[in-house]
Amino acid sequence: MNDNRNLIIAVILSALVLFGWDAVMNRFYPQPDTAVEVAEAVDAPVEGAASAPPAATSGPAPGTATQDAPIHATQPKRDLDTELASAGRVEIEAPSLAGSINLKGALIDDLVLRRHTTTIEDGGEDPVRLLAPAGTEAQYFAQFGWVGSGASFPDSKTVWEVADDARLTPETPVTLQWTAPDGTGYAIRFEIDDDYMIQATQTVANRGSNAMVAQPFAVINRTDRFADNSTWIMHTGPIGAFDDAVEFGIGYDDVEEAGTARGEGDTDWIGFTDHYWLSALIPQQGASTDSDFRTLGNTLFRADLVYDPSNVAAGATLTRTTDLFAGAKEDGVLDAYEDAGIANFGHAIDWGWFEWFERPFLWILKQLYALSGNFGVAIILLTVLIRAALFPIAQKQFASMAAMRAIQPKMKALQERYKDDKPKMQQEVMALYKKEKVNPLGGCLPIFIQMPIFFALYKVLMLSVELRHKPFVLWIKDLSAPDPAHVLNLFGLLPFDPPGLLAIGPLAILLGITMYFQFSMNPISDPVQEKIFKFMPWVLMFVMAPFAAGLLLYWVTNNILTLAQQKYLYSKNPQLREMALKEREEKRKALEAKG
Template identity: 40%
Template sequence: MDDQNKNLILAVVLSGIVLLGWQVFFPAQEPATSVTLTTPAATSDGTVAITPPLAQGGDIAIEANTLSTASAPQAPRVSIDTDRLKGSISLVGGRIDDLSLKDYTVDIDSDEIVTLLTPVGTETPYYAVYGWAPGGNLGQDDVPGANTIWSVETGDVLTVSTPVTLTWDNDKGLTFRRTISIDKDYLFSITQSVQNDGTDAARLAAYGIVARHGTPDVSKYFVLHEGLVRQTDKDLEEANYKDIAKYDFDAREGAQVEIAQVEENGWVGFTDKNWMTTLVPQPGQPFTSVVKFVQTAEIYQVESRLPAQVVEPGSSAENTTYLFAGAKEWEAIKGYQDDKGFYRFIYSIDWGIFFFFTQPIFRLLHALNGLIGNMGWSIIALTILIKGIMFPLAYKSYVSMARMKELQPEMEKMKEAAGDDREKLQKGMMELYKKNKVNPASGCLPLILQIPVFFSLYKVIFVTIELRHAPWISWIRDLSAPDPSSILNLFGLLSFAPPDPNSIFAIASLGILPILLGISMWLQQKLNPAPTDAAQAMIFAWMPWVFMFMLGSFASGLVLYWISNNTITFIQQYLIMRSHGHKPDLFGNILRSLRLKKKEGSA
């Protein structure tokens, strides 16, 4: 087998690896459009048990507590209303347990907005709750907990300009206040304070909890992480829900638990594909980061436990922590990292193992979209920039291919002269390459370099919310979804709807973009040297159309990138070949392959 054919087969193998990887790791599914949880296990009285946190400090008590149906939607509430969020806070426990995102709809054709947090009493409880853990002479009833009934001291509606202050008095000299404010995006500031007007010192510790009832119905994509995400000083940890449920059981906590001590910087929360709910203590604040699974009630929860404080009579104590609850928008999260000092908060977005490619690619795409104002055209502009960066390497490859094209007649004669003597043919071709300064392997290097870029761009398109429901032109209204057009209904000219993307018939329902992809691959292939072997020629003749069908269900943004890449590659290669005196014959390869097959068949 000559080096030229080895080069071509290597390209096929590499392409096959890419396709196989996508079929295994990225199975076609309907994208998750909302937070969906299973119904949690409950006790006979309709309540679910939860263990309160153990704060730092040796004498902070742990006692049983209950998250009951008292926090159902009919409980007293304070409304949340900003340009981007709407919802309410339950006065039972002061829970932030009702939150929807005004900027995001469940489906592109729906007016229903995405719901992130829901209260106990609904099908999928998911919420944040704050309180104080008692120590010293204090008991559980002396501090506010999950079921404490708070009163509104100031503020009727939580807005960007009007915070809300809740208050509770234990009738034993301790007055607790909780001031909740919110910024223009998704960050809540929670300031908890205690005033000691009693005669004894009070030892207690503040905490925050994000609780999620039931095991979430997550996507099955290998490329996407959903579950725990936390930063513990310099260590970033990710764990899915199955891993959390396998943590070691701690009898003192009454649950599967993993505890980490944060010295200076950290945060902990749950992440979905596009949404996240995360507890963030003040930068520089030491705290205990806890991840817990209460198996008896099927509750997943994360906790931030602040150090115990001693409040002397006549004095007060106060602490402020943050809660991020919203969409994983790069610009907002990056802003909190830069302006608030949230350490490595940008890594709450799942950039993947190629993060050194993925992050720069996304930032460049984000910047282009800021200039152009359309993600589709920005992807095309990004492709042009990437091809420009790789052009010096590609130039050498295209020049080598042009020379190999010129040597094609000599190689055919050499093959006929060698007959079945493969060693003689191999030696002769190597001498021919050396004499004409042709490197047959040079064509593979651009392909190899393109693979991590391709994976990284797929990650960007699949994971980042900026591509969700992003339109391009006409029928492409969501670049993160497959092309909705179909050849089966003549691209919308006929009235019937194309098959569902998850049905067995979807592979035949080719859209406009997949067809253009097949054509662009076919044109690009015609510029490459034709295999001298008929079987190889047949394989390569089918490759563009196989890719066309297999990639038909990929995100439109990725298919658009591949079409753009193929088109630019074709133009570059065609012009370089012309500049070296070779006029590419786009259709000659097909005729030669057919003649060769006919000749071998007659023989």
């Protein structure tokens, strides 16, 4: 088994892993036809996410709530700046988050991520906006409220009171208060940390003479119009952890078709995820809750978290604390929250089956980045480390190839002697392997080792927000995006962007060239295979061009190191190349004789 054949098998198997893994897993580990159970649940409000107050004499039964009407397509969209300026608001100012709380309805509907910018152009000064007010084009907000019976409750039109100088920072919590006409007191105390967590403590004080029933709730309301699309490698949309397992099987289409969808088991957290961003509600530990996802129509969806009904006696209070995560899926931050008690929060990133391999890669990359200050350099250094680790295996592979070539005359003799008795021939060949201490599969080992390495790095580059907008050198400003320079538009001189596979950049060209030389260094005994292998690098150049620049950088570096390694090993085993050239010449003559 020669090195060219091993390499082409590696390429084919890597492609199968990249493009067929999800299909294979669904084939052998199929998901149920109905991934979620549709059930009657607490129907928390829609647009403002707050309930209309129940009638004084015939309020809704415990566990139900009325709905405000959702925004319909006929209603004009509201301007973001106008909406943020029109209502009374409490400023949010934290190291990672900034925005405001809308006092009308107690909505957290204005939030930007200070550690991440929308683009890398113009200095990348505009932070990513995650939450936006109801009715705006990118509606996405969270709210905390109550439903129940036996008292008046705040609704979407309720204007909450707060101290004039209130400002939500890690050092200064903010408490919103409202007293109902019947005297019932409500308060929401907001606290924020240095990362992406906002804690809401909801308290209701029954100041009447009779008992009341109260259900605190929290909801996240968003449109999917600007949501990232789910792919075979990455889930986006509704997400949650239920009974210590993260549910990746519910999509926007599933919720829209079923109307209401839910995870199986007790809720650890529930929300929505995009490629790099996450919003999630985390219930108070030990408190009983119900949760679901539902469609509101007109591209609007909601994640509901509703606490079980509680009887609040006259003069008593009820308190529930819910956390809202609204931020970037930084693995270190998510892991820290998981260590603090949020079950499986680090698995909000869809690592998949190779998590055990991917997360160490990301850790090593971040350490190398800390040393070099450049993620591109870190990828190159990681490639060098991988090749160094695999070098002893490569030496064994070459030794195996040398041994296989050395016994080729004996193999041919056996094949000729037992050409009419296949079982006997196989038996004798195996006996020859054993006698000569040759492992026919020894040359394949590097292939199966490099497959998970390639796939793991691919997922790391695709999923990790830490690599987003990280530059390398010159024109490569974002290693998580495709190479922006294209040959067909003369590297940006012509005013158009080539489509798909035609978007060939310098990195893809380097990939083709280095792979061509890699194939050429290893003579192929079969002339037909030789023609295929000479054509294959240019096919892969087109196939890999749309992939992340960081991935191409890894592969180009790996090819260059492989060329150096092959040159070194051939210098130590010159007979290997000579035998390969001799075999190729013999096969060429045999084919000419037949022709």
